[in-house]
Amino acid sequence: MKAGQFSQVSLWVAVWVLSGVASVAASSPVWAQTLEPEPEVAVGREDAASESIAPAPVVPAAPISTPSSADLDLAATTVEEWVAQIEAVLVQITDVRVEVTEAGLAIVLETESGAIAVPATSTIGNALIADIPNAAIADEVFEANPAEGIALVEVIGLPGDRVRVAITGTDAPPVAEVRSDGGGLVFGVAVGTVAEEEEEAIEIVVTGDQDEGYNPSNATTATRTDTPLRDIPQSITVVPREVLDDRDIRTLTEGLETVAGVVDGGNTFGASAGIRVIRGFSVDGNFRNGYRDGDSNTVTPIGTIDRVEVLRGPASVLFGALDPGGVINLITRQPLDEPFYEVGFEAGNYDFYQPSIDFSGPLTEDDTLLYRFIAGYQSAGIRELRATHDRTIDHAKSRRENKPEFILRIP
Numbered sequence: 001m002k003a004g005q006f007s008q009v010s011l012w013v014a015v016w017v018l019s020g021v022a023s024v025a026a027s028s029p030v031w032a033q034t035l036e037p038e039p040e041v042a043v044g045r046e047d048a049a050s051e052s053i054a055p056a057p058v059v060p061a062a063p064i065s066t067p068s069s070a071d072l073d074l075a076a077t078t079v080e081e082w083v084a085q086i087e088a089v090l091v092q093i094t095d096v097r098v099e100v101t102e103a104g105l106a107i108v109l110e111t112e113s114g115a116i117a118v119p120a121t122s123t124i125g126n127a128l129i130a131d132i133p134n135a136a137i138a139d140e141v142f143e144a145n146p147a148e149g150i151a152l153v154e155v156i157g158l159p160g161d162r163v164r165v166a167i168t169g170t171d172a173p174p175v176a177e178v179r180s181d182g183g184g185l186v187f188g189v190a191v192g193t194v195a196e197e198e199e200e201a202i203e204i205v206v207t208g209d210q211d212e213g214y215n216p217s218n219a220t221t222a223t224r225t226d227t228p229l230r231d232i233p234q235s236i237t238v239v240p241r242e243v244l245d246d247r248d249i250r251t252l253t254e255g256l257e258t259v260a261g262v263v264d265g266g267n268t269f270g271a272s273a274g275i276r277v278i279r280g281f282s283v284d285g286n287f288r289n290g291y292r293d294g295d296s297n298t299v300t301p302i303g304t305i306d307r308v309e310v311l312r313g314p315a316s317v318l319f320g321a322l323d324p325g326g327v328i329n330l331i332t333r334q335p336l337d338e339p340f341y342e343v344g345f346e347a348g349n350y351d352f353y354q355p356s357i358d359f360s361g362p363l364t365e366d367d368t369l370l371y372r373f374i375a376g377y378q379s380a381g382i383r384e385l386r387a388t389h390d391r392t393i394d395h396a397k398s399r400r401e402n403k404p405e406f407i408l409r410i411p
Contacts, residue, residue: 091116091183093137093163096155098146104174105147107165107187109155115183119165121176126151127168128176130187135163149191150174216240221309221329224290234315239308241333249302250346250354252286256328259310279312281325288330292319303356304374306333335370336360352380 091114099106109116109132119130141155154166165187167174172192179186216238218226229236237259249255253264256276265275265282276283285293312326319327339361346354356376363369 090114090161091135093135093155093184096137096139096141098141098143098153100147101188103188103190105150105153105167105187105189107153107155107167107189108181109165109185109187111183113183115180116185118178118180118185121178123173125168126171126173126192127166128174128189129167130165130176130178131158132163132165132185134161136161137163147191150189213242214240216307219309220290220331221287221311221327235312237310237312239310241306244302244305244308252302252305252308252330255302255305255308256310259308261312261326262310262328276328278310278323278325278328281323283323283325283328286328286330287319289332290329301376301378303358303376304332305330307331333372333374335372337362337367337370348380350380352378354378 091111093109093116094112095108095110097106097108097110099108116132116135119132121128121130123129137155137157140157141153143153145151146153149170150167151170152166152168154164154168156164156166158164167176167187167189169192174192175190177188179188216229218228219232219236219238220226221236223232229238239255239258243249243258244255247254256262256264261279263277265277276286287293309329309331310326311329314324317324340359342356342358344354344356344358346352354376356374358372358374360372361370363371
């Protein structure tokens with residue numbers, strides 16, 4: 001091929017390519033085209049210039065549909081839009097009416113739009129409670145004693161978009177029937193009843209006295225009457241019979257060893273002379289049941305003593321011309337209303353022997369006449385002189401008393 005012919009063919013091919021590109025660009029947008037790869041053109045053969053080149057096929061682009069803004073569910077971007085969305089879900093309670101009916105009470109909840117679901121009720125104490133979800137109330141309601149048997153009616157708002165209806169009874173939780181009325185609710189309230197439980201009467205019969213033991217509560221020495229120790233301002237010590245028995249006391253001197261401020265004033269050939277020293281003052285003789293013993297040297301046998309009362313201080317002048325140290329009052333044992341029999345015998349070194357008997361009980365069937373008889377004998381030697389002394393105990397006492405029965409009934 002000549003040089004002039006080759007240049008014409010090249011020019012024709014260039015014009016065709018430009019015209020094809022222009023036609024494709026005019027038929028569809030560039031971003032919507034589907035371009036096919038161009039076939040390779042073999043250059044170098046003499047017959048290639050004489051062949052015609054076919055244009056590439058053009059594929060039309062599919063139309064793209066763009067949604068409008070009205071079709072999009074956009075989220076709230078402002079406070080006003082957010083409040084509007086909440087109000088579209090919540091049910092607004094606009095009015096609450098509390099009306100008295102023949103059955104009891106009617107509570108009506110009214111709304112402008114929307115319906116309130118019937119809530120479940122529960123009981124707390126004397127209150128009937130119903131919580132309404134997804135609801136709000138404009139004006140809360142508090143009414144006290146709206147009807148007989150109803151103490152309080154409350155309709156209040158709670159956190160979490162809830163409204164609570166609380167009805168409190170005076171004696172028992174009320175009973176309510178909840179129903180829908182249009183878009184609102186109606187609570188039909190009736191007064192609850194208290195379940196009556198039958199209680200059996202309890203009867204308590206007191207037949208015995210309290211055993212005071214080591215802690216006696218009364219004394220007769222200071223006031224000559226049976227007065228509680230807490231009401232007596234004087235200093236009084238009481239040694240009860242339980243202490244004498246537990247310590248195995250045989251003489252009064254041993255029984256007074258536990259009383260502060262009292263010591264033995266001496267003895268005669270090993271036997272007590274009946275003299276005591278109280279707060280540094282010598283006290284000659286004792287008292288028995290509030291009365292002075294006739295013989296200052298009389299030693300009351302310990303077996304006949306129920307308790308020993310010691311009054312310390314100048315208050316002892318209440319008994320007459322006595323030393324200001326104090327006074328010792330021996331309270332003897334009293335008859336018992338139940339049969340009691342006791343026989344005892346003790347023996348020890350230095351020729352110590354002590355037999356004793358103690359009988360007590362009622363003499364009549366109605367226990368109005370009682371008796372007590374105590375007798376004993378004691379023989380003991382003295383270590384230094386090997387001497388002995390004998391003593392006989394004879395104590396008898398009777399008592400007449402009335403014993404009314406005391407019954408306490410608790411309905």
